[in-house]
Amino acid sequence: GQQLNQSPQSMFIQEGEDVSMNCTSSSIFNTWLWYKQDPGEGPVLLIALYKAGELTSNGRLTAQFGITRKDSFLNISASIPSDVGIYFCAGLIQGAQKLVFGQGTRLTINP
Amino acid sequence: KAGVTQTPRYLIKTRGQQVTLSCSPISGHRSVSWYQQTPGQGLQFLFEYFSETQRNKGNFPGRFSGRQFSNSRSEMNVSTLELGDSALYLCASKGTSSYNSPLHFGNGTRLTVT
Numbered sequence: 086g087q088q089l090n091q092s093p094q095s096m097f098i099q100e101g102e103d104v105s106m107n108c109t110s111s112s113i114f115n116t117w118l119w120y121k122q123d124p125g126e127g128p129v130l131l132i133a134l135y136k137a138g139e140l141t142s143n144g145r146l147t148a149q150f151g152i153t154r155k156d157s158f159l160n161i162s163a164s165i166p167s168d169v170g171i172y173f174c175a176g177l178i179q180g181a182q183k184l185v186f187g188q189g190t191r192l193t194i195n196p
Numbered sequence: 197k198a199g200v201t202q203t204p205r206y207l208i209k210t211r212g213q214q215v216t217l218s219c220s221p222i223s224g225h226r227s228v229s230w231y232q233q234t235p236g237q238g239l240q241f242l243f244e245y246f247s248e249t250q251r252n253k254g255n256f257p258g259r260f261s262g263r264q265f266s267n268s269r270s271e272m273n274v275s276t277l278e279l280g281d282s283a284l285y286l287c288a289s290k291g292t293s294s295y296n297s298p299l300h301f302g303n304g305t306r307l308t309v310t
Binding site: 189 | 200229238239241244251252254286288295296298299300301302304
């Protein structure tokens with residue numbers, strides 16, 4: 086069954102706006118990863134999080150590992166056209182042996 | 197360092213045929229995982245190989261199989277193709293045996309079954 090809920094499913098924003106997306110679950114996670122996928126390519130790792138409460142930045146991107154260990158969010162500040170794509174969260178549930186992926190957030194930017 | 201390389205990039209097959217996809221991981225990576233990506237189902241885990249042994253398997257029928265060679269290169273085989281097997285097949289490698297190590301993906305093989 087669905088173990089990760091990623092929202093929103095899609096976003097339509099203006100260039101320069103900030104973006105926020107998140108993933109939630111009823112399970113406890115040990116690891117959260119955020120990926121971006123451009124059309125015709127494979128997902129590319131953006132940020133990896135390993136501790137509850139951890140806040141990590143990568144340029145204009147910031148991600149946090151939720152204190153409850155059941156959620157994570159990704160923020161993008163001052164969006165630019167190349168931010169367009171599909172963003173996926175992925176996580177390792179405590180005791181599990183493989184990552185589970187969210188359904189993705191499709192980001193569209195109007196210039 | 198070269199990234200994960202998948203060949204071919206595109207394949208068109210007909211129902212009932214079989215297909216073999218190839219993946220070369222990042223140099224030094226011994227773990228290779230395969231995923232199926234479709235618009236409706238997202239990223240679905242197929243299997244993971246580590247040091248030539250299958251260490252994890254997803255919920256796919258036995259028509260889907262894989263193997264890993266001593267140089268860590270991996271192949272995935274799908275027999276008796278069905279229309280629903282049309283998808284982007286992604287291979288990913290990681291540098292450690294840890295379950296929480298990030299996966300590094302290739303650009304995939306786009307399989308179309310007609």
